[in-house]
Amino acid sequence: MEDENQELIQFTEELHNLADTSLQNVLWDKRSIYKIPASVTALNRIAYMPQTVSFGPYHHGEDHLKPMEEHKQRALRYYLNRSGRRLQEVVESLNEEIQVLKDSYDMLGESWKDDKKKFLRLMILDGCFMLEIIRLATHSLDGYAANDPIFSSHGRLYIAPSIRRDMFLLENQLPMLVLYKLVALESDGAQDEEFVNELVLNFCYPNAPVSKLDKSLHVLDLYRKSLILEDPAWKMRRPRVKGGLLNVVNDIFRSATGITDVGIQFKKGKTKSLRGISFHGGVLELPVIVVDGATEATFLNLIAFERLHVGAGNEVTSYVSFMDNIIRNERDFALLRSRGIIQNAIGSHMAAPQLFNSLSRDIAFLPNSSLEGVHMQVNAFCKMPWNECRANLIHTYFRHPWAILCVTAALILFALTGAQTVYSIIPYYKSNHSTSPSPPMGFAAPPPLPTSTPPPLTPPMHPPRPSHRHHRCRCVQK
Template identity: 50%
Template sequence: MITDGCFMLEIMRTAIGEKNDYAPNDPIFGIHRLECIAPYISRDMLLLENQLPILVLYKLVAVENNGKEDDVNELVRKFYFPDEKRKFTVLGRRLHVLDVFRKGLLMKPEEVQHEWELYMGPEDMKKIYAKKTEPIIRSAIELNEAGIKFKESTNSLKDISFASGVLKLPVIIVDDTTESMFLNAMTFERLHSKAWNEVTSYVTFMDKIINNEQDVALLHTQGIIHNDFGSDKAVATLFNSLCTEVTLPSNENLDGVQQRISEHCKKDWNLWRAHLKRKYFRSPWTMLSLAAAIFLFALTIMQAVYTVLRYHVK
């Protein structure tokens, strides 16, 4: 564990530029070699079976600094979230690197995470398991046809909301490492009772609104999915396969979102307005035709009023 811990610390420090005293031709830590192997190492460091107790990293850093512990969580943040501005110092002591990474996926820009967030009391569990049914969520294309707009929220996978006909979803980059990352985070949630199920809930929700490549294309045009994985069909297949035979307890926030979406879709006015927009306002030509028709109708009314008034004046 000491050897693995030293290797992990050295890889992360070198990859983020904190250390650069290796020869350019070093077989592991040389800058050109590291550029090639760092993505694979970062992926393997998230495998559940490869998790090293992060306490080992804390102690190694303390030994190196004469008893002073630098924040290993911040090192993980710089390695996995190089563009992220939020500080991981608020996360406190975690279990392992995957635990830190998962919490990073869920953090909102303005929130401060506390250790007690991981613990759920008996009353909370009763509320969650008391919900036996949930509304059926349609695909993104169907929701769009029902008048629902999609907008990006933040990078936090928990930041899903619905209000005033707008469904806000977190921005996600889908690439070759996405499947492995989600599978390991979801497995960790299932095996660790205090981790809860936020990542699994997010993936399940995305599986519900993504049925095919048209749904992915719609979310891509709205800036929600950044596809660096392949075709839109491949992304749809990825999300659909992640949730095969996956069951999870109810998630209070997403249950509320699904309920509000379902109520929105049931209202006749919203359906009629969406149908009108889809039929008459989809292209500029149909809008011009409708405007011309309304203008001619207004002229006809004005002519009729003028004729009546002239008749009474005589």
């Protein structure tokens, strides 16, 4: 009986805590690094797991990632030497924000919550290593040996790409606050958050201009913001959606080859922003995208972040869903590649078209998609009667080479038959045209035109010839 009362009291306290949701709402706002549910990772678990290095607590200590731990120690040592700071100063700087750092993780283990020193050590080691890797890809690092396996030209060529791939995994993120604090401590506050953002973006886009961005949650969040930068002019051109979700669901979007059949042309956009998709005057403009070995993992983690982080938006998910609609086979992929919209760095022409199909396998329809207006514009163009007839004609008669030859032969035969008919009618027409046709019924024949009678022909005048018969008569009389 006493145990039952104790359970009832405990249950009542839990209900009371649930009733006060204000604290829970505050915690939700602070979270930005999530453990991805098994229902999401089931289709492609390896795309969400680091392969070379761990950042943060979620994958720390995994056997296949342990070899990189010793290199983190060396990165910390070089950071301290370059900054002229003592380790204790770094610890104190991050300790000021330790609760904010812990609250960034959605499912932080109890051992990390309870052991403050262990958590700070992890943040410092991983933060310094990430900072050195970013600088490795963008600057020459002084102080490292030429034969260093990581921080050298060799590491930049062979190791940095795989580390870069792991840095864009949602479960493998560090709060951006760690990098902000480390850089500020190193430069005595001379380099601010904007400088760190620029440093990270130069790592994401080597040898390319970068834009200024606001404060970000982590590297993945910053990279996502760089992908969806919006030109103010796009808002003026963005169509207003009428009809809502029902119209879009009922419309079946055509593939790239199907879109060209109705007369729509594809054009390479001038921007790399995923928001740079527009449709105007029968031209569908798409941003350029480079497809490489890390594209699948990066986009899957961007989609997972939009799914789990409330308020993040759905721009990346909308883009992937849009591309999945227009790329359904190798011909669609080859068409976009020929227009310069997709740059294939995978090497396999078979694997590349399947990429967007695999990315969208677990994506539900987005009722408030940022590309909903473009979707409806393209469908409206495709439904115009002449465009539908054109598409049916091309699909039926001009899709395969043999069909084209048959249609061409039929047209030639029709032309020859027509020519033969014309040549057969011409003699008949000429013979009938020589006789005056009788006037149609109901109309009087026109009076004949007056004609002048030509004068009679007179024979030419010649002098009289002598008559031999007359002379003979005279001779006879004598």
